[in-house]
Amino acid sequence: MSLGQDLAPHLPFLRRYARALTGTQQHGDAYVRATLEAIVAAPQDFPRDVDVRLGLYRTFQRIWDSVNEDADETDEGDPHAGIANARLAKITPRSRQALLLTQLEGFTPEDAAYLMDEESSDVEEMVRDAIAEIERQTRADVLIIEDEPIIAMDLETIVRDLGHNVTGVAVTRDEAVAQALAQRPGLVLADIQLADDSSGIDAVKDILAEFSVPVIFITAFPERLLTGERPEPTFLITKPFQRSTVKAAISQALFFDAATVPA
Secondary structure: OOHHHHHHHHHHHHHHHHHHHHOOHHHHHHHHHHHHHHHHHOHHHOOOOOOHHHHHHHHHHHHHHHHHOOOOOOOOOOOOHHHHHHHHOOOOHHHHHHHHHHHHOOOOHHHHHHHHOOOHHHHHHHHHHHHHHHHHOOOOEEEEEOOOHHHHHHHHHHHHHOOOEEEEEEOOHHHHHHHHHHOOOOEEEEEOEOHHHOEHHHHHHHHHOOOOOOEEEEEOOHHHHOOOOOOOOOEEEEOOOOHHHHHHHHHHHHHOOHHHOOO
16 A cells, blocks of 8 residues: 555544644645645655654654744734734643644654654643643633534533533524524534534534634544545544543634633
8 A cells, every 4th residue: 555545544633633733724734735745755754663643743743843943833924823822821832732642633642752752751741731721721601512412411511520611502503503692602512413404514604604703513524524625624523532632622722712811
């Protein structure tokens, strides 16, 4: 099998990581394209002594580090710049990377250490620092759009345990829009497929047409929303999910939200 065929199954999840790291699909996907271009230009430099997924993320990390080594994580022209810079006063970019690699992408501290050129003990400390910052985040009102009762209850418990308020749980598109307009949430957790065959994506589009709010989508088929070929979600959780994954995704969605920047 060719290197390209080996890499293909891992590209959607690299896009997920890159989007969460940058806060936008546009910037995240651009880093992924740069990663692939680097691999195509110099395939002999691709790490062959590790698992292909590790090699892919390692190549991405090298590009990310080279671009951001002597600059802030965001440019002044980036609409997220002021928000992210306010956050960066509280948490280092490396801590966010460590959190996402371990909690969102599921790498072990040892693998994350390899990807980041760090010691595993340092990665574990970075994750602890990132989690501590999550605990200090301004609390948000959260709307959950989920038609499976057990999953909805699980999400509600996680959200409340993080200190956020749940404004409601909607099971259809119309119900979700009505609840959002009645009490504007500061964050939306939305399943893709809802009761009565309505769509969480359509519900979110209706909500975003009325006001801006960070959104995290939940799906059992993440590859369908991580193609890089059309407008797609920035933040995505895969079913079945771990509590730590939901926690990391919420922290990143709120990281780029002006309403939750600490004073």
